[in-house]
Amino acid sequence: MNFSVSKSIEILERTPTVLTAMLQNLSPGFTSNNEGADTWSAYDIIGHLIHGEKTDWIPRMEIILSGKQDKTFEPFDRFAQFENSKGKSLEQLLDEFKTLRQKNMELLHAKKLTENDLAATGIHPAFGEVTLAQLLSAWTIHDLNHIAQISHWRRPPA
Amino acid sequence: MNFSVSKSIEILERTPTVLTAMLQNLSPGFTSNNEGADTWSAYDIIGHLIHGEKTDWIPRMEIILSGKQDKTFEPFDRFAQFENSKGKSLEQLLDEFKTLRQKNMELLHAKKLTENDLAATGIHPAFGEVTLAQLLSAWTIHDLNHIAQISHWRRPPA
Numbered sequence: 001m002n003f004s005v006s007k008s009i010e011i012l013e014r015t016p017t018v019l020t021a022m023l024q025n026l027s028p029g030f031t032s033n034n035e036g037a038d039t040w041s042a043y044d045i046i047g048h049l050i051h052g053e054k055t056d057w058i059p060r061m062e063i064i065l066s067g068k069q070d071k072t073f074e075p076f077d078r079f080a081q082f083e084n085s086k087g088k089s090l091e092q093l094l095d096e097f098k099t100l101r102q103k104n105m106e107l108l109h110a111k112k113l114t115e116n117d118l119a120a121t122g123i124h125p126a127f128g129e130v131t132l133a134q135l136l137s138a139w140t141i142h143d144l145n146h147i148a149q150i151s152h153w154r155r156p157p158a
Numbered sequence: 159m160n161f162s163v164s165k166s167i168e169i170l171e172r173t174p175t176v177l178t179a180m181l182q183n184l185s186p187g188f189t190s191n192n193e194g195a196d197t198w199s200a201y202d203i204i205g206h207l208i209h210g211e212k213t214d215w216i217p218r219m220e221i222i223l224s225g226k227q228d229k230t231f232e233p234f235d236r237f238a239q240f241e242n243s244k245g246k247s248l249e250q251l252l253d254e255f256k257t258l259r260q261k262n263m264e265l266l267h268a269k270k271l272t273e274n275d276l277a278a279t280g281i282h283p284a285f286g287e288v289t290l291a292q293l294l295s296a297w298t299i300h301d302l303n304h305i306a307q308i309s310h311w312r313r314p315p316a
Binding site: 010020021026144145151152 | 176179185188303306309
């Protein structure tokens with residue numbers, strides 16, 4: 001299997017530090033920048049990552065590893081952050097993300113996943129059958145893509 | 159003028175911290191990853207950024223602000239890092255970049271650039287006339303693009 005949990009954890013566990021280095025104490029203009037109508041700002045993205053920690057990756061892992069008959073994942077709400085982030089500062093969101101990610105990494109370590117676990121499957125509501133290895137790999141790539149996006153969005157505002 | 163030096167400095171000065179958060183103590187497989195033949199690894203990129211601190215941005219600013227008749231920039235060597243980084247660890251390169259960038263930011267602050275300075279021009283060997291504002295903007299975007307690239311290259315190795 002071309003998938004290494006420990007390698008993914010190396011990336012996943014440092015994402016809060018990377019995002020904090022990129023965004024903390026930046027002038028507000030930067031972090032509310034987006035790429036036009038219906039695109040997300042850095043602030044929106046951190047809210048989206050928080051919602052992912054709570055409802056996406058780890059809960060889906062638990063479904064895959066459960067004894068349940070029906071292993072269909074709950075659909076992920078891509079717009080939950082617009083409600084959930086209300087009234088919170090970017091610093092608060094970064095802290096919240098850091099705490100949730102840390103807890104999830106501890107949980108992932110504690111699972112001591114075997115090759116059999118990684119080959120176990122669940123049903124993604126859009127993509128169909130996915131293995132746990134694919135889910136963890138997608139989680140990692142998802143982080144990397146959002147970091148790249150946010151890097152572009154830190155272009156100094158005109 | 160749509161260009162704010164202080165906004166660019168906000169981004170430029172935090173790049174060493176961002177890159178360190180992304181790369182420090184990662185397994186070697188990640189930082190020597192590239193995207194195939196003739197592409198650069200994260201290690202190559204840090205060497206490239208170091209060479210930029212030494213020979214590109216600030217030296218070109220000095221040419222623009224000089225009283226010289228001929229304000230043509232020296233061509234930038236895009237391959238210097240392959241020789242200059244030899245024998246150095248990634249941690250050494252990150253430290254070197256941090257020190258050079260910090261010195262250059264102090265220099266930039268000390269210049270107290272005026273609107274007239276920002277409108278002054280030099281001659282780019284490939285693109286022709288550029289203003290100091292354009293040069294500083296390009297420096298910032300150059301950072302952001304390499305951060306985004308490196309983020310993608312941190313995909314866990316197969």
